[in-house]
Amino acid sequence: MDLNTxxxxxxxxxxxxxxxxxxxxxGVGILHPFIARTDTERRVVVNTIGPVWDGxxxxxxxxxxxxxxxFPHWYATLFSGFYLALVLMLLALIVRGVAFEFRSKMESPxxxxxxxxxIFVGSFVPAxxxxxxxxxxxxxxxxxxxxxxVGGFFNLLNPYALIGGLASLAIFTLxxxxxxxxxxxxxxxxxxxxxxxxxxxxxxFLLLAFVVATYWMTDVHERLGVDPGVVPAVAVMALVGCxxxxxxxxxxxxxxxxxxxxxxxxxxxFIALFPRVMVSSLDPEWSLTxxxxxxxxxxxxxxxxxxxxxxPVVLVYQGWTYWVFRQRITPQSELHY
Amino acid sequence: xxxxxxxxxxxxxxxxxxxxxVPLTLGLSVLVAILETMYVRTGDETYKKMTKFWGKLFxxxxxxxxxxxxxxxxxxxxxxxxxxxxxxxxxxxxxxxxALLAFYLESVFIGIWIFGWDRISKRLxxxxxxxxxxxxxxxxxxxxxxxxxxxxxxxxxxxxxxAEMDSFFALLGNGHxxxxxxxxxxxxVATAGFFVVGISAWHLLRGSDRLGIFSRSFRIGVVYAAVxxxxxxxxxxxxxxxxxxxQPMKMAAAEALWDSEDPAAMSLFTIGNExxxxxxxxxxxxxxxxxxxxxSFSGEVRGINDLQEEAVRIHGxxxxxxxxxxxxxxxRIMIGAGMLMLLLALYGVWKARSGVPTARWYLRASVWAIxxxxxxxxxxxxxxxxxxxxxxxxxxxxxxxxxxxxVSGGEVVFSLVAFTLVYGxxxxxxxxxxxxxxxxxxxxxSAAPAAVGAV
Numbered sequence: 001m002d003l004n005t006x007x008x009x010x011x012x013x014x015x016x017x018x019x020x021x022x023x024x025x026x027g028v029g030i031l032h033p034f035i036a037r038t039d040t041e042r043r044v045v046v047n048t049i050g051p052v053w054d055g056x057x058x059x060x061x062x063x064x065x066x067x068x069x070x071f072p073h074w075y076a077t078l079f080s081g082f083y084l085a086l087v088l089m090l091l092a093l094i095v096r097g098v099a100f101e102f103r104s105k106m107e108s109p110x111x112x113x114x115x116x117x118x119i120f121v122g123s124f125v126p127a128x129x130x131x132x133x134x135x136x137x138x139x140x141x142x143x144x145x146x147x148x149x150v151g152g153f154f155n156l157l158n159p160y161a162l163i164g165g166l167a168s169l170a171i172f173t174l175x176x177x178x179x180x181x182x183x184x185x186x187x188x189x190x191x192x193x194x195x196x197x198x199x200x201x202x203x204x205f206l207l208l209a210f211v212v213a214t215y216w217m218t219d220v221h222e223r224l225g226v227d228p229g230v231v232p233a234v235a236v237m238a239l240v241g242c243x244x245x246x247x248x249x250x251x252x253x254x255x256x257x258x259x260x261x262x263x264x265x266x267x268x269x270f271i272a273l274f275p276r277v278m279v280s281s282l283d284p285e286w287s288l289t290x291x292x293x294x295x296x297x298x299x300x301x302x303x304x305x306x307x308x309x310x311x312p313v314v315l316v317y318q319g320w321t322y323w324v325f326r327q328r329i330t331p332q333s334e335l336h337y
Numbered sequence: 338x339x340x341x342x343x344x345x346x347x348x349x350x351x352x353x354x355x356x357x358x359v360p361l362t363l364g365l366s367v368l369v370a371i372l373e374t375m376y377v378r379t380g381d382e383t384y385k386k387m388t389k390f391w392g393k394l395f396x397x398x399x400x401x402x403x404x405x406x407x408x409x410x411x412x413x414x415x416x417x418x419x420x421x422x423x424x425x426x427x428x429x430x431x432x433x434x435x436a437l438l439a440f441y442l443e444s445v446f447i448g449i450w451i452f453g454w455d456r457i458s459k460r461l462x463x464x465x466x467x468x469x470x471x472x473x474x475x476x477x478x479x480x481x482x483x484x485x486x487x488x489x490x491x492x493x494x495x496x497x498x499x500a501e502m503d504s505f506f507a508l509l510g511n512g513h514x515x516x517x518x519x520x521x522x523x524x525x526v527a528t529a530g531f532f533v534v535g536i537s538a539w540h541l542l543r544g545s546d547r548l549g550i551f552s553r554s555f556r557i558g559v560v561y562a563a564v565x566x567x568x569x570x571x572x573x574x575x576x577x578x579x580x581x582x583x584q585p586m587k588m589a590a591a592e593a594l595w596d597s598e599d600p601a602a603m604s605l606f607t608i609g610n611e612x613x614x615x616x617x618x619x620x621x622x623x624x625x626x627x628x629x630x631x632x633s634f635s636g637e638v639r640g641i642n643d644l645q646e647e648a649v650r651i652h653g654x655x656x657x658x659x660x661x662x663x664x665x666x667x668x669r670i671m672i673g674a675g676m677l678m679l680l681l682a683l684y685g686v687w688k689a690r691s692g693v694p695t696a697r698w699y700l701r702a703s704v705w706a707i708x709x710x711x712x713x714x715x716x717x718x719x720x721x722x723x724x725x726x727x728x729x730x731x732x733x734x735x736x737x738x739x740x741x742x743x744v745s746g747g748e749v750v751f752s753l754v755a756f757t758l759v760y761g762x763x764x765x766x767x768x769x770x771x772x773x774x775x776x777x778x779x780x781x782x783s784a785a786p787a788a789v790g791a792v
Contacts, residue, residue: 051448054403058440064410065433072425079414080741086415087752091759094404098763101400105770147422149743295426296501303430310437318445324456336452 003300004290007070008277010307011063012270018059019130019172019262025053027176029096029123030169033116035180035191042116043104043335048183050337051325053100055318057093069303073147073293074277081141081149082133085156089129096122104337127172128165132156135164135210138272139218140279145286147293160217167206171239171262174203178246178255185330189251196254197246204239207265211236219279220272231271235264341740343749344416347756349722351408353715354760358402360714363477363522364529365395366470368561373463386779387550391533392466396451397770401763403444408756410436416749420729420739426501427493427508428483435479442472477525478518485513487730488721489583500733513583516576523569524717527678528710530562534685535707536775538700541693550779552693559689563682570675574629581630584731586644586657587724590664592626593619594640601626601638604665611661614641652732659726667720674713681706 001009028049036042049056068075079086095118103115139160142151177196181189211232215221238260245253273279277293280286294300329335338346369392376384410432413421421428446468453462486493492507493500502508537555546552581588588594593607595614603625608618624634631638641658648657681702688694729736 047452051452054448055441055445057407058436058444061407061410061440062433062436064414065429065436067429068414068421068425069429069433072421072429075414075425075429076418076421076741079411080416080418080743083415083741083744083748084751086411087755090408090411091755093407094759094763097404097407098400098766101396102766102770105397106773146742148418153748295429296496299426299430299502302502302505303433306430306434307437310434314437314441314445318441321445321449324449324453334455 003297003304004070004294005275006304007066007294007300008270008274008290011066011070012267014059014063014066015270016263016266018056018063019168019266020259021052021056021059023127023172023175023259023262024179025049025056025176026123026127026172027174028180029119029176030127030173031176031180031192031195033120035184035188035195039109039112040331040335041186041188042112043337044184044186044188044329044331044333045180046100046103046119046337047329047333047335048180050100052321054097055321057097066303066307070295070300071277071288071290071293072295074288077143077147077149077278077288077293078133078137081143081151082136082156084153085129085133089126092122092125092129094122100337104335124169128169130165131168132161132165134168134266134269135161137278138214138220138269140281140287142282143278143280143286143288144282147286147288150282160213163206163210163213167203167210170199170203170206171258171265174199174242175255175258175262178242178251178258181251182255183328185328186332189328193246193249193251200239200243200246204243207236207239207261214272218272224272228268229271231264232268235261235268238264338746340744340746340749341737343746343753344740344744345736347416347749347753348412349719350753350760351405351412351756353718354764355402355405355409356714356718357711358398358405359477360521360525360528360710361398361532362395362402362473363525364527364561364565365391365398365532366466366473367526368529368533368557369395370463370466370470372557373466377459377463383548383550383553386548387554390550390779391554392450393774394532394536394771396447397767397774399447401767404763405760415752416741416744417729417739418741418743420734423499423734423739424486424730426499427486430502430505431479431483431508435476435483439472439476439479443469443476444472446472474522477521478514481518481521482509482511482514485511485517487728488517488725489513490730490733495733500730512579516572516579519572520569520576523565523572524710524714526565527562527569527682528565528714530558530560530565530682531678531703531706531710533558534562535704538703539776540778542697542700542704545778548779555693556689559682559685562678563686566675566678566682570679573675578630581638584725585639586641586648587659587664587721588630589639589641589644590659590661590724591668591720592638593661593665594626594638595642596640597637597643598640599627599637600624600635601630603629607665609661609665614658614661655727655735657727659724664720664724667716667723671713671716671720674709674716678706678709678713681709 028045032042032045036045099115099118099122103112103119106112136156139158141149141155144150174196177192177199180192181196184192238257242254242257245257275290276287277290278288369388372384372391373388376388446465449457450462450465450469453465486508489511490500491511492502492504494503533554537551537558540546540551541555577588592604593609594601600623602621602623605620605622607616609616626638627636628634630636641661645657649655684699685694694700725731727735727737729739
């Protein structure tokens with residue numbers, strides 16, 4: 001495996017980690033007005049992700065940094081091309097992050113209601129837009145011979161990308177619900193399970209629709225053949241199995257299975273992309289690949305050494321935080337947010 | 338306004354706003370870690386109360402710094418895609434390392450610090466705060482490695498139509514990093530010092546200090562502020578001498594020095610005509626600029642006209658003079674604010690030898706002085722970035738060639754307005770919260786009402 005492939009894989013891993021972790025953060029943010037009935041319960045829900053959301057979000061920041069370092073043209077074309085979509089996502093993430101910290105620091109119900117809305121919208125928008133963005137990566141967007149995006153904002157809102165966006169929105173929301181069945185108490189875990197049971201239908205339907213649409217609307221079947229291979233199959237089967245675990249109250253397994261579905265669906269997108277990083281809908285020759293978009297061999301080597309040294313350390317201490325905060329949160333817990 | 342000016346304006350707005358919160362994070366994280374360490378070592382509950390009080394204000398500020406930082410990570414690609422293509426091979430690496438080495442550290446451990454008071458041991462909890470402080474300051478180092486390349490490109494070759502990294506260690510060993518980072522760090526220490534001193538002074542003026550928290554905070558803060566501002570100015574002097582060597586045009590603009598002079602006079606106050614490049618009215622101290630640049634009252638300091646001619650010889654026709662008035666005044670406001678801080682801090686340290694200074698004028702001045710570091714931090718960055726113009730990467734790429742080709746002026750107007758509005762609202766909310774918690778004081782203090790809410 002050459003360094004270009006390694007960095008493609010590493011960026012894939014960063015997105016996998018990001019969607020797995022921030023996926024439930026987004027889900028919790030979307031669900032908190034529906035699961036909680038009182039202010040204390042809303043605080044409980046927010047506190048389940050309180051200690052971890054910021055560290056989870058760094059997976060996205062790092063993915064952005066890694067794209068810049070390893071594939072500068074990918075970074076340049078993607079973020080200038082998807083400009084307005086990215087602005088919307090950034091605005092959402094800005095108000096959401098502040099909302100977690102600010103919401104419970106004033107007694108005023110109006111103040112808290114405003115930040116609750118910020119948490120909801122700030123989680124909803126990125127959960128939708130990430131699916132739109134990834135779907136557009138594999139579907140292809142108008143990119144000319146100088147690697148410049150020549151479409152507009154509405155080019156991104158095609159039916160295929162919208163299915164992708166709705167699918168990511170539904171799956172992250174379900175993932176948040178299975179997370180909350182594990183992390184809350186005092187009746188909220190029951191409500192979270194009941195919601196998960198309902199949310200399973202749109203999530204399963206949209207994931208299936210996305211798989212079908214991917215065959216129909218992209219070049220995946222030409223490139224990978226009719227047999228999708230084991231990876232997408234695992235994603236679909238995990239979500240199917242989740243129906244059984246939710247019904248039978250196997251909450252730990254439900255969370256594992258929504259996580260597996262997210263991880264394998266993300267891997268599928270990266271397999272479908274490889275070795276391209278952005279597909280040009282104008283001319284296949286103009287697609288950005290892991291070679292024409294890459295940094296120099298020297299930079300890739302330096303960054304490989306740095307990543308090899310640092311990534312394991314990060315995984316260890318981030319894992320440790322989940323151990324420290326493994327307990328369920330209930331209205332009787334000390335609530336810091 | 339064309340798309341380049343709009344993109345520059347947006348970068349200025351988002352970056353100055355982001356850097357409104359960063360210095361306090363850098364300086365106060367270290368101070369809170371020191372206070373918590375004092376608590377662990379002495380067992381004195383007053384230190385714990387101080388840690389919690391200043392920690393709470395730290396967190397409100399930290400959240401604003403984090404969320405505005407997300408924009409920074411992406412906007413090189415968004416608005417400056419041609420810059421990203423030209424520079425990505427070099428610039429991306431420190432950014433990715435910053436994320437891997439620093440952002441994870443501060444973001445993961447800040448979560449443990451907020452939520453872990455009764456989950457982990459006291460000693461470990463204090464260590465966690467040190468990790469947050471180290472993470473934040475390492476993050477500053479790596480982004481300054483990236484910025485220093487823009488000021489002084491090193492360790493690269495021009496190949497494949499872009500700048501490619503030739504030596505990672507040259508990038509890290511760039512002399513510019515090691516004058517810039519200490520200047521930023523000590524300015525951050527001063528920012529936190531004046532913040533602590535100002536808020537403590539506010540409570541002392543109202544006599545709400547039954548527990549001794551604010552008198553103790555004042556004395557620690559004033560020493561911290563003094564150490565910060567003295568070293569920031571000393572290092573800043575070094576940095577200016579360094580800049581005179583590697584970016585003489587920036588220094589000439591900072592001094593509105595139209596023609597080379599030997600010995601060079603230092604301008605105290607100049608009203609100039611930028612287009613005709615001449616003074617309209619000026620007060621100057623003979624020889625002082627030579628002294629500041631070369632530690633000697635003689636020695637040439639090169640002026641704008643000479644440097645412009647030289648730049649044309651090297652880079653071809655064009656205007657290589659940065660906006661002189663902005664550079665000149667930003668530089669002077671920074672130094673003026675620094676001088677005021679120096680006087681206030683040294684007077685405070687002198688008086689604080691035996692208790693807290695009680696002069697009401699001084700305490701009142703201390704409250705207002707919270708603003709001084711913010712003025713100096715912002716004007717310092719405006720100067721260093723404006724003074725580099727027309728270059729985005731000094732001598733290698735011009736700002737006009739760096740902007741995204743696929744982003745229209747209308748799109749930038751939309752994002753600029755949206756960011757400005759949202760940032761404005763957040764600033765208002767942040768100030769409301771900071772005021773509330775800063776003036777509320779500590780539970781049990783005489784004039785303080787019972788604490789409500791979280792943390």
